[in-house]
Amino acid sequence: MMKVAIFLLFVVLIPSQYTHAQSCTIDNAINLMIKSSTESLVSSVLSKVKLDCTSVSARGADVSCPSGYLATACACGMACGSWDIRGDAACHCQCANIDWTSARCCKTRVVG
Amino acid sequence: MMKVAIFLLFVVLIPSQYTHAQSCTIDNAINLMIKSSTESLVSSVLSKVKLDCTSVSARGADVSCPSGYLATACACGMACGSWDIRGDAACHCQCANIDWTSARCCKTRVVG
Amino acid sequence: MMKVAIFLLFVVLIPSQYTHAQSCTIDNAINLMIKSSTESLVSSVLSKVKLDCTSVSARGADVSCPSGYLATACACGMACGSWDIRGDAACHCQCANIDWTSARCCKTRVVG
Numbered sequence: 001m002m003k004v005a006i007f008l009l010f011v012v013l014i015p016s017q018y019t020h021a022q023s024c025t026i027d028n029a030i031n032l033m034i035k036s037s038t039e040s041l042v043s044s045v046l047s048k049v050k051l052d053c054t055s056v057s058a059r060g061a062d063v064s065c066p067s068g069y070l071a072t073a074c075a076c077g078m079a080c081g082s083w084d085i086r087g088d089a090a091c092h093c094q095c096a097n098i099d100w101t102s103a104r105c106c107k108t109r110v111v112g
Numbered sequence: 113m114m115k116v117a118i119f120l121l122f123v124v125l126i127p128s129q130y131t132h133a134q135s136c137t138i139d140n141a142i143n144l145m146i147k148s149s150t151e152s153l154v155s156s157v158l159s160k161v162k163l164d165c166t167s168v169s170a171r172g173a174d175v176s177c178p179s180g181y182l183a184t185a186c187a188c189g190m191a192c193g194s195w196d197i198r199g200d201a202a203c204h205c206q207c208a209n210i211d212w213t214s215a216r217c218c219k220t221r222v223v224g
Numbered sequence: 225m226m227k228v229a230i231f232l233l234f235v236v237l238i239p240s241q242y243t244h245a246q247s248c249t250i251d252n253a254i255n256l257m258i259k260s261s262t263e264s265l266v267s268s269v270l271s272k273v274k275l276d277c278t279s280v281s282a283r284g285a286d287v288s289c290p291s292g293y294l295a296t297a298c299a300c301g302m303a304c305g306s307w308d309i310r311g312d313a314a315c316h317c318q319c320a321n322i323d324w325t326s327a328r329c330c331k332t333r334v335v336g
Contacts, residue, residue: 030142030254046334049161049273053294055309070165072216073185073297073328079319081193081305085167085216095191104185104296104309108220108332110158142254161273182277184328185297193305197279197328207303216297220332222270 052109057102065089065105073104164221169214177201177217185216276333281326289313289329297328 053072056063065071074083074091077099084092091103165184168175177183186195186203189211196204203215277296280287289295298307298315301323308316315327 027253029139030257033142034146034258045157045269046272048158049332051163051275051294051330051332053296053309053312057308070163070218072165072218072330074187075298075307076305079193079304079306080191081188081195081303082191083187083305084169084214085165088165102308106163106184106218106294106296106330108161108163141251145254145258157269160270163275182275182330184277184330186299191305192303193300193307194303195299196281196326197277200277218275218296218330220273220275 048110048112049108050111051106053104053106055102055104057100059100061093061098061101063091063101063103065103069105069107071103072106075102075104077101160222160224161220162223163218165216165218167214167216169212171212173205173210173213175203175213175215177215181217181219183215184218187214187216189213272334272336273332274335275330277328277330279326279328281324283324285317285322285325287315287325287327289327293329293331295327296330299326299328301325 054066054069056065061076070088071085071091074085074093076083076093076095078095078097080093080095080098082094083101084094086092089103089105091101093101166178166181168177173188175186182200183197183203186197186205188195188205188207190207190209192205192207192210194206195213196206198204201215201217203213205213278290278293280289285300287298294312295309295315298309298317300307300317300319302319302321304317304319304322306318307325308318310316313327313329315325317325
């Protein structure tokens with residue numbers, strides 16, 4: 001009778017309580033670990049995405065941004081303010097006999 | 113006496129060692145899993161945020177960017193380079209009798 | 225003999241099966257927790273990076289963007305469309321006797 005009682009104690013009661021308590025503890029610990037990992041990750045990730053801009057200039061009425069950049073604006077010689085952007089990354093000044101054209105080129109980049 | 117020894121063995125000694133060793137192993141495994149998940153996540157997330165630009169043009173001295181875009185520059189007909197941006201997303205050319213106005217419009221977008 | 229059988233049962237058989245089954249269950253649970261955490265994180269992170277633009281204007285031929293912003297374009301008084309950006313964040317209008325200069329200034333920012 002005593003043996004059966006000990007047998008039942010180990011096979012049924014202790015594992016079930018032990019597993020239940022351990023499961024909660026582990027769940028909470030994992031949730032805390034994931035939460036702290038992702039929270040620090042979020043702030044570090046978000047602050048790493050920055051705008052990166054550069055300017056290019058060329059003789060004539062056309063100039064293209066470096067690869068990976070998009071044109072956000074164009075400037076033209078001869079005081080001309082009439083321009084258009086072709087294919088997302090190339091500036092074209094529309095006034096006649098333009099001497100120079102420049103493009104302002106931007107992209108997002110990851111810093112640090 | 114023998115029964116008490118076995119009882120103590122299971123209730124005190126084995127669970128404590130077993131739990132301790134398992135806890136360390138699980139902690140390390142979870143940390144590795146989180147680390148590898150978040151590291152691959154960081155690089156995939158950062159490379160997905162891109163600049164997205166488009167141009168819109170209209171007759172007259174005013175034009176607005178599509179919803180969600182901000183104006184980064186304006187261009188005007190008649191060689192005019194005097195303009196201002198109203199409410200973040202609308203271009204207005206200031207020269208008299210402007211025939212056309214265009215806006216360069218950008219936003220961040222998620223690719224892939 | 226009976227005692228030895230029970231002893232072996234607890235020391236060898238039950239822990240090994242118990243540990244193995246629990247390990248798989250925990251692994252799967254952790255993977256699910258990480259996956260769900262990171263997936264919701266990805267979408268929330270990506271949608272938080274936004275373009276933020278503002279305009280500044282000043283008398284004369286030069287104006288600078290606020291700290292942290294980059295110039296994406298310049299506009300000039302007197303219909304002048306010839307300008308250049310100096311040091312990433314300052315606009316300079318090139319026509320003679322310019323009365324005003326404005327800069328369009330953008331950066332990425334985290335919303336919400």
